[in-house]
């Protein structure tokens with residue numbers, strides 16, 4: 066198999082770009098289809114595809130944020146306007162966000178953890194796909210990935226849950242890399 070130097074260089078330098086630094090232009094519909102196609106080409110024990118994707122694009126971003134703000138407001142009517150506005154902007158300014166839903170397919174061949182890992186692979190592969198097409202990306206969860214009411218509003222069905230939101234756009238800033246763990250801290254050679 067031939068080496069792919071550009072892929073190696075990408076993997077050695079890849080880093081997320083925070084969602085606040087993701088702006089237009091975002092992917093075209095054809096590019097988004099390509100990102101979704103690449104993103105779902107992941108290891109999947111049993112070939113159950115234990116995941117589904119929900120795309121938040123265009124006006125749907127603000128509409129989703131409005132629904133999240135409404136949930137928070139119903140729980141805390143005293144919530145100030147700045148906090149509500151933060152909720153309204155949960156899917157802004159990134160041009161597109163892909164929500165990744167873990168959709169379990171109970172089967173002894175692939176225990177739950179393997180299916181969740183496969184969904185996590187979709188999250189990271191979507192991010193790689195975005196970078197491959199010249200965009201930047203960031204994987205977040207935030208409160209609404211853990212809140213049953215918010216998850217349902219955003220598209221999760223009973224028994225499902227979001228494992229990530231992949232925000233995609235054109236970076237407006239060069240992001241400093243963060244410290245990476247030293248191999249000496251995380252790798253050992255068996256035995257000992």
Ligand SMILES: Cc1cc2nc3c(=O)[nH]c(=O)nc-3n(C[C@H](O)[C@H](O)[C@H](O)COP(=O)(O)O)c2cc1C
Nearest residue numbers: 079080081082083203204205206207208228229243
């Ligand atoms: C499952 C998961 C959930 C995350 N959720 C958030 C989040 O809600 N908010 C946030 O600021 N970062 C979150 N992060 C971290 C961002 O993805 C972060 O920008 C990234 O880990 C930076 O590392 P990188 O540059 O190697 O991609 C999450 C990461 C993972 C793996």
